[in-house]
Amino acid sequence: MSEQTTYTVTIYTENNIGLLNRISAIFQRRHINVESINSSVSEIENVTKWIMVVKLSEEQMKKIIGQIEKQVEVIKAFYHTEEDTIYQESCIFKMKSDLLFEERQIQNIIKDSNARIVTVNKAFFVIEKSGRKEEIDLLYRELNTFGIMQYTRSGRIAVTKDEMKISTMLTALQH
Structure with missing residues (x-):
């Protein structure tokens, strides 16, 4: 084959x-x-x-x-x-808000991965990340240990x- x-x-x-x-x-x-x-x-x-x-x-x-x-x-x-x-994918994560304030590591993960916080309220916060598949997979694995409420990933966009x-x-x- x-x-x-x-x-x-x-x-x-x-x-x-x-x-x-x-x-x-x-x-x-x-x-x-x-x-x-x-x-x-x-x-x-x-x-x-x-x-x-x-x-x-x-x-x-x-x-x-x-x-x-x-x-x-x-x-x-x-x-x-x-x-x-040259290609990218995008994803968004919805996480419980208390994690943002109680888990110092979450803020470091967001900063180190070049992700950004899109919105924060009492119940949840949303993180957005664009990048290569491997970068998004890594961020998913890191955040998953804290519990992800919702997760959505785009298809590839490319030129x-x-x-x-x-x-x-x-x-x-x-x-």
Whole structure:
């Protein structure tokens, strides 16, 4: 079996209902787990940008990109290795407020991890952290020993190190 690599998949699409189901089905049919997914506006007006993280062989990745691009609403799909992208994830933790005042270590953990406190009230406080997956995993492990009330993590957001000429491509397609 070919070597598994973590890829960041970037898909530029029209914003249509049902497209997520069809794209996820492409991965599902091949028994490939999508580790994270993020959908947002892109640098191009009326174009949605999806960022997906998957672990598979390059041969599988090329086939999947081909399948994704066959979807009518997909404008263009790309895949990049970890080394070719600059990426971040975000997370928020909800913790009991008394921990903030009674556990000195919590304040040190927040400071050392470059996290920030978003809100504090009598019942709870919320911490936000953006960074690499490993940084967020570490903060989770450190805070988990004190008890986390709620935790939410975003999918990866990413840009490529090399220029992506998608805007130029789209301009050419529109003429």
